[in-house]
Amino acid sequence: MGAAIQINGISHQFSPKAERVLEELMLDIPAGQSVALIGESGCGKSTLLHMLAGLLLPSEGCVRINTRQVTRPHAEWNMMFQRPGLYPWLNVRQNVALGLQFTGQTANLKARVAEMLELVGLSDKASAAVQDLSGGQQQRVALARSLAVEPELILLDEPFSALDAFTRRNLQLEVSQIAQDKGITLVLVTHDIDEALTMGERVVVMGRNPGTFRHEMNVELPFPRNPMSREFAALRESLMARFRESVHPAGTPAEDAPREPDQTLPPKEAAHV
Numbered sequence: 690m691g692a693a694i695q696i697n698g699i700s701h702q703f704s705p706k707a708e709r710v711l712e713e714l715m716l717d718i719p720a721g722q723s724v725a726l727i728g729e730s731g732c733g734k735s736t737l738l739h740m741l742a743g744l745l746l747p748s749e750g751c752v753r754i755n756t757r758q759v760t761r762p763h764a765e766w767n768m769m770f771q772r773p774g775l776y777p778w779l780n781v782r783q784n785v786a787l788g789l790q791f792t793g794q795t796a797n798l799k800a801r802v803a804e805m806l807e808l809v810g811l812s813d814k815a816s817a818a819v820q821d822l823s824g825g826q827q828q829r830v831a832l833a834r835s836l837a838v839e840p841e842l843i844l845l846d847e848p849f850s851a852l853d854a855f856t857r858r859n860l861q862l863e864v865s866q867i868a869q870d871k872g873i874t875l876v877l878v879t880h881d882i883d884e885a886l887t888m889g890e891r892v893v894v895m896g897r898n899p900g901t902f903r904h905e906m907n908v909e910l911p912f913p914r915n916p917m918s919r920e921f922a923a924l925r926e927s928l929m930a931r932f933r934e935s936v937h938p939a940g941t942p943a944e945d946a947p948r949e950p951d952q953t954l955p956p957k958e959a960a961h962v
């Protein structure tokens with residue numbers, strides 16, 4: 690069962706004399722929903738994600754998960770970053786077991802680790818050293834480690850941005866599918882419009898100075914999403930327009946606009962660059 694999240698009037702400044710980086714954020718995320726956060730660089734996406742993870746307390750307001758105020762990290766709320774954060778002196782199996790060991794869930798440890806490796810397609814790499822794996826495989830190990838503890842919530846901070854287009858696409862589809870199947874709530878920070886539309890049931894666009902929620906869009910397309918479909922293309926256009934509007938109301942393009950499909954590529958490759 691996923692976690693229900695309430696972002697309850699959050700404002701934040703990093704020190705008393707600093708500018709506010711977040712202002713009066715309000716959002717309800719029902720249990721099991723996938724939400725993508727997009728917005729210009731520096732609008733506070735990662736700051737907000739850290740608050741959801743219990744790694745940072747807001748100056749005003751609070752986050753509630755399953756109605757309880759978040760004051761510290763929790764084993765069932767997992768955060769995945771751009772770099773997978775694996776321990777190079779442990780092999781794949783040992784890295785996956787770590788979350789279970791930290792949380793004292795050591796019953797059936799071997800079977801649980803094997804099940805997770807199977808889920809992410811790495812059963813044949815169980816004994817491999819993590820530095821011998823590709824970037825995508827390492828992210829899969831991190832994913833298996835996160836999923837092993839049966840999280841209610843997974844927080845993703847641009848987790849696939851360092852990966853090649855094909856690996857990224859596969860992982861986007863796999864993580865979405867796993868979250869849907871297991872009812873896990875997902876909150877994803879991304880600069881990639883297609884990633885937001887591939888993974889999010891809802892996309893929230895933030896503006897900056899200070900960071901606020903400017904727009905939101907429900908993505909009512911079935912999983913797995915097909916970026917080649919007409920419906921997807923229409924949503925991409927609409928989301929891009931909202932993003933531009935959030936940055937420059939007059940319509941001038943942002944310097945740091947999220948990654949848009951490259952129109953110079955043939956259509957098949959164009960959606961994921």
Ligand SMILES: Nc1ncnc2c1ncn2[C@@H]1O[C@H](COP(=O)(O)OP(=O)(O)OP(=O)(O)O)[C@@H](O)[C@H]1O
Nearest residue numbers: 703710728729730731732733734735736737878880
């Ligand atoms: N520990 C900190 N101390 C002071 N200021 C910070 C700290 N962390 C972030 N900031 C500032 O808060 C603002 C929001 O940063 P944050 O990293 O949350 O933005 P972001 O939207 O995730 O950006 P990006 O898309 O570039 O990763 C920025 O102006 C940043 O400089």
